[in-house]
Structure formats: C-alpha cells, structure tokens
Amino acid sequence: MIRTVKINRVIGECTGVKTISFKLGNNIIPKPGQFVMIWVPGVDEIPMSISNYDENGNWSITVKDVGECTNALQNLNIGDFIGIRGPFGNYFKIPPKASKHIFLIGGGIGMAPLKFLANQLKESGFKFKVIEGAKNKNELIYLDELFNTKNKNIEFFCSTDDGSYGQKGFATGLFEEKISEIKHDDLKNTIVYTCGPEIMMYHIFQMCKRYGIELFASLERIMRCGCGLCGLCAIDPVGILVCKDGPIFNLSELNKMDDFGKYRRDFTGKKIKI
Ligand SMILES: Cc1cc2nc3c(=O)[nH]c(=O)nc-3n(C[C@H](O)[C@H](O)[C@H](O)COP(=O)(O)OP(=O)(O)OC[C@H]3O[C@@H](n4cnc5c(N)ncnc54)[C@H](O)[C@@H]3O)c2cc1C
Numbered sequence: 001m002i003r004t005v006k007i008n009r010v011i012g013e014c015t016g017v018k019t020i021s022f023k024l025g026n027n028i029i030p031k032p033g034q035f036v037m038i039w040v041p042g043v044d045e046i047p048m049s050i051s052n053y054d055e056n057g058n059w060s061i062t063v064k065d066v067g068e069c070t071n072a073l074q075n076l077n078i079g080d081f082i083g084i085r086g087p088f089g090n091y092f093k094i095p096p097k098a099s100k101h102i103f104l105i106g107g108g109i110g111m112a113p114l115k116f117l118a119n120q121l122k123e124s125g126f127k128f129k130v131i132e133g134a135k136n137k138n139e140l141i142y143l144d145e146l147f148n149t150k151n152k153n154i155e156f157f158c159s160t161d162d163g164s165y166g167q168k169g170f171a172t173g174l175f176e177e178k179i180s181e182i183k184h185d186d187l188k189n190t191i192v193y194t195c196g197p198e199i200m201m202y203h204i205f206q207m208c209k210r211y212g213i214e215l216f217a218s219l220e221r222i223m224r225c226g227c228g229l230c231g232l233c234a235i236d237p238v239g240i241l242v243c244k245d246g247p248i249f250n251l252s253e254l255n256k257m258d259d260f261g262k263y264r265r266d267f268t269g270k271k272i273k274i
C-alpha cells in the first residue's frame with residue numbers, strides 16, 4: 001500500500017545530498033538497514049534506505065542527486081507530498097554482547113543506513129568504530145551531527161580519495177590498519193557492517209574472509225517492485241532477491257554470490273560490469 005506523506009524537514013548534508021523527513025502516521029517502527037520505495041509524483045518511484053527514525057516518529061531518508069528522480073526529490077520543500085511504500089527488506093542485526101570490536105564502514109551515500117544503525121548502537125550503549133570514506137571533504141556526510149559527538153563509545157575515522165580531509169586513500173586502507181591493531185583471539189568476536197560502492201564492500205569482504213571476521217553488507221540492485229514480485233533484483237546463481245531476502249547479507253551468503261563485486265543488471269536485465 002502506498003501512503004502519501006508530507007515532508008516536514010529538509011536538511012542539506014553536503015554538496016548534492018539532502019536529508020528529508022516525514023511522519024508515516026502508522027505504528028510501524030523501521031529497523032536500520034531497511035528501505036522504503038519513494039514515489040515522487042509525476043516522476044518515478046525509487047528505493048531509499050531509512051537513515052533515521054526518531055522518538056517523535058519522524059522517518060528520514062538521505063538522498064544523493066544522481067538522476068531524474070533523486071533530483072526531483074531534492075527539489076521538494078517542507079509541505080510537499082511524496083508517496084511511501086514499505087519498510088521493506090531485512091535489517092542489520094544488533095551485535096552480540098560478547099563482540100570485542102564493532103566496525104561500521106560506509107562509502108559515500110552508503111553512510112545513510114549506517115547512520116540509523118549508529119544511532120541505535122549508541123542508544124544501546126555499544127562501543128564502536130565508524131570508518132567513513134568519500135571522494136573529497138565536500139562529500140563527507142553527517143560529520144557534524146553524528147561524529148563530532150563527545151560520546152566516548154564512538155571512535156570516528158575518515159578517509160578521502162584526494163586527502164582533503166582525514167587520511168588520504170580509501171576506507172578499506174583504514175580498515176586494514178585497524179584490523180592489524182586487533183589481538184588475534186579477538187578477531188572472531190569482531191563484527192563489521194558495511195554499505196557503499198560494491199567494489200569497496202568486496203574488498204572488505206575479502207579482508208573479513210581472510211581474518212575470520214563476521215560481516216554484514218547492504219547490497220544495492222535496480223529495484224522496481226521492492227517486494228519480491230518483479231525479479232529485477234535477483235542475484236546469480238542463487239536466485240536471491242535483494243529486495244526481499246536482503247538488502248543485508250552475511251559473509252557466507254556473499255560467498256555464494258557469483259555477481260558480488262563483479263556485475264549487476266540494468267533495467268532490461270543485461271549484465272553490467274561493476
Ligand atoms: C536498497 C537500496 C537503498 C538505497 N538507498 C539509497 C539512499 O539511502 N540514498 C540514495 O541517494 N540512494 C539510495 N539508493 C540508490 C537510489 O535508489 C538510486 O540512486 C536512484 O534510484 C536513482 O534514481 P534517479 O531517477 O535519480 O536516477 P536515474 O537517472 O534513473 O539513474 C541513475 C543511476 O541510479 C541507479 N538506479 C536508477 N533507478 C534505480 C532503481 N529503481 N533502483 C536502484 N537503483 C536505481 C542506476 O544505477 C542508474 O544508473 C538505494 C538503492 C537501493 C537498491
């Protein structure tokens with residue numbers, strides 16, 4: 001069912017990225033990692049991760065302007081209406097209490113579902129490290145809101161490809177450094193959550209496999225129905241549907257996917273190299 005909601009807040013995060021909030025007016029409480037299908041009247045319907053849900057019942061999405069619909073969404077203002085279906089998909093499981101090290105690793109707009117997860121971990125008193133990677137300083141999101149926090153449970157590290165902020169290089173390089181600081185016996189009690197460009201997540205997957213670290217990655221595929229009907233988001237050779245069985249997959253599930261880190265499909269179903 002599609003629900004029409006009124007936008008009640010718009011925040012500019014950085015160049016080309018805005019967070020849009022609304023109330024859904026039902027009793028559903030979304031979980032970090034889930035997504036909604038957002039319908040922009042007269043334009044299109046597209047999948048968006050939920051980037052926050054607050055105690056007043058406000059839902060947020062964080063949108064990067066990459067094409068027609070995301071651009072139209074960004075041009076909406078407080079008081080404008082959008083349509084919502086969902087929430088859909090599975091979610092990031094809260095880490096076991098015995099976890100010694102918890103990492104949230106996001107690349108670019110992939111930070112959106114991780115911010116919701118970070119807020120939940122913060123409220124539950126977990127200690128964790130966030131690694132954010134972006135092309136440059138202007139593309140780092142949530143710096144002020146979440147990471148300039150005085151909360152001692154959160155350690156924040158960031159990298160930019162051009163070195164304009166944080167460490168020069170990729171988030172994967174920072175992650176490798178942090179792994180080398182972990183005692184061997186603690187690796188099996190380490191857990192990683194990641195979302196971002198698939199090539200970044202593929203490198204993280206390879207490191208986690210090598211070091212015996214549990215991993216949860218949020219995958220992105222072209223979606224039309226968002227709820228398991230059209231088959232557009234199927235993954236080879238297992239036939240897993242990203243919208244219904246995912247978007248979050250653990251290391252052993254990722255290990256069975258021939259597509260992961262290699263190719264995705266366009267709207268016609270044709271394979272495109274990642
Ligand atoms: C589960 C999931 C969660 C997502 N969360 C976010 C988020 O939090 N913030 C965000 O900015 N983006 C998110 N995206 C990506 C977002 O859906 C696309 O950027 C958006 O659909 C592009 O639409 P467009 O009309 O602006 O671009 P277009 O001009 O249509 O296309 C630009 C590119 O966007 C991708 N794309 C287009 N349509 C879709 C579609 N229906 N499904 C998936 N990808 C598509 C394609 O790779 C395409 O090449 C998410 C995607 C998925 C699958």
Ligand code: FES
Nearest residue numbers: 224226230231243
């Ligand atoms: S988007 Fe239709 S089955 Fe996944």
